[in-house]
Amino acid sequence: MSPHPRVGREHILDIAEKLFTEHGYKSASIRAIASECGVTNAAIYYHFPDKESLFAEVMQRHADNLREKMTIAGENIDFPREKLIAILKAYINTIAGQHAPIFMLRKDAKHLKKHGQHRAIWIQRVSQPLVKALQFAQEKNEIKTQPKAEEAASMLLGMLHGLAQQRRCAGIEGRAILEDDIEMVVNLFWEGIEKQ
Amino acid sequence: MSPHPRVGREHILDIAEKLFTEHGYKSASIRAIASECGVTNAAIYYHFPDKESLFAEVMQRHADNLREKMTIAGENIDFPREKLIAILKAYINTIAGQHAPIFMLRKDAKHLKKHGQHRAIWIQRVSQPLVKALQFAQEKNEIKTQPKAEEAASMLLGMLHGLAQQRRCAGIEGRAILEDDIEMVVNLFWEGIEKQ
Structure with a gap:
């Protein structure tokens, strides 16, 4: 016992x-x-076993919570592009609701010995719903199979983070990314920036 | 005197x-x-005036050096897509050549009072050659004028950073991004992931 x-x-x-x-x-x-x-x-x-393990589990629980909200948001949507939009809206809305805490925690994680490993786990968990949605789009033959779904997911998230960073550098106060931005980013990712 | x-x-x-x-x-x-x-x-x-100002100038000199290499790489290229590829190749090759130092310095910058401001200056300087190349593409009527060039540049850089992060999380040793990856990323940004 x-x-x-x-x-x-x-x-x-x-x-x-x-x-x-x-x-x-x-x-x-x-x-x-x-x-x-x-x-x-x-x-x-x-x-x-130690404080670092406790901290790592706190972070992973955060990632699991975020992943679950993203997964639920994308369920029952049959159109891959709309699925991606719904998943990313859940991502930004969840993070916006807990902005300060999660960023403070992730910043703190830089001091840890296994920082790279914790970070890899965090990113893999959080991007998983996007990876699945992209695999679904590949299976439906709607998108290219190269790059691989994992790489495509990381590039899509990178676009969002790059845009958020640009907005903050430009002095935007409050939420850097709105729901409309998600549609713009996903559409650009989907169709490209080239003028048709 | x-x-x-x-x-x-x-x-x-x-x-x-x-x-x-x-x-x-x-x-x-x-x-x-x-x-x-x-x-x-x-x-x-x-x-x-103080140590922080000295540090900020060290970082800005780094950014100026990187920007200059990117600008030179894109000069005399008339095709916007090829210009972007050349600029981004100069970016990754320069960073790869000084990987540890620049990342160590940028990590250190987190302790500074004006960190947000230093970072904004750094990002704006480094992304400037991309912004100009995208404006050039807009003027040639090759790409959409929305999103704005500054936002498009930040999304393009974000794709690259997202991909690099994914590669490192997947345990890739050495250089995470190769020259071939630059072409893949720029082509995806240009044409989208949708199957034609």
């Missing part, structure tokens, strides 16, 4: 996420997290 | 770049930079 049956992993992750977000990775100690959970440090270490 | 006529700005910038790159922004002190230049701290402060 577990020595700490009443301290659930999910509860620890909730508290850890709150403290990492409020104080940053370095300042939020295992002791503070345990204290806020009302348990000993050992109860935390029972579930997570 | 200058009180430090024999210490040129360019020489200070060379030494500062070397020390920032080798030791990181925080560890490279004005004293160490002055010492390596063979002058007093005051000689440095004569040219730069």
Whole structure:
């Protein structure tokens, strides 16, 4: 039987996420997290070998949540281009709703030893609904099979991030990307910039 | 007359770049930079009000160098699509040649107070040759005039960065982007992913 049956992993992750977000990775100690959970440090270490593992799970839970919202948004849409638009709208709307926390957490992740690995997991999880939608479009013979769906998904997300960065550099306040922009980006990705 | 006529700005910038790159922004002190230049701290402060300004100029010099290589690569090419390809090849080849230094410096820039501003200047300078090439294509009536050239340039660069990120996440060693990839990306941007 577990020595700490009443301290659930999910509860620890909730508290850890709150403290990492409020104080940053370095300042939020295992002791503070345990204290806020009302348990000993050992109860935390029972579930997570170290602080970095705990942080990595907080990030992965974020990625899973985002992926789920994207997947649900694209379900039951039969037209690949519209599927992509719906998935990306869910992506920007979810991120906009939690902007500060998730960016603060991801910035913090730069200090970690396995940063590259955490980042790769995060990106792969979040881009998965796009990859599936692009594979679906390839199977329907609507789009080219080169580049591969994984590469096409990363380029599509890159267009969106590039546009967001440009808007912020140009001094846009508030949300850099609106729902209309998603349609513009997907249409450009789909049809190209060439004048027909 | 200058009180430090024999210490040129360019020489200070060379030494500062070397020390920032080798030791990181925080560890490279004005004293160490002055010492390596063979002058007093005051000689440095004569040219730069503080360490952050010195760092910002190092970064901007990098951006100017990159921009110049991109501009030269695109000169005398009359076909807009080929111009874009040439400019982006110069971009990846220059960055590949100085990969570690420039990325280390840009990572360090995150600690600075005016980080957003430095970053905006960097991005605007580096994307300028692409913006001009896209405006040229718009004037020749070859591409759509919406999105604007600045936005189109940021999306094109974003595709490239997204692809590089995907390759690194997939465990590619060495150069993530090759010259052939540039042609693939520009062609996709130009014509879209849709099967004709």
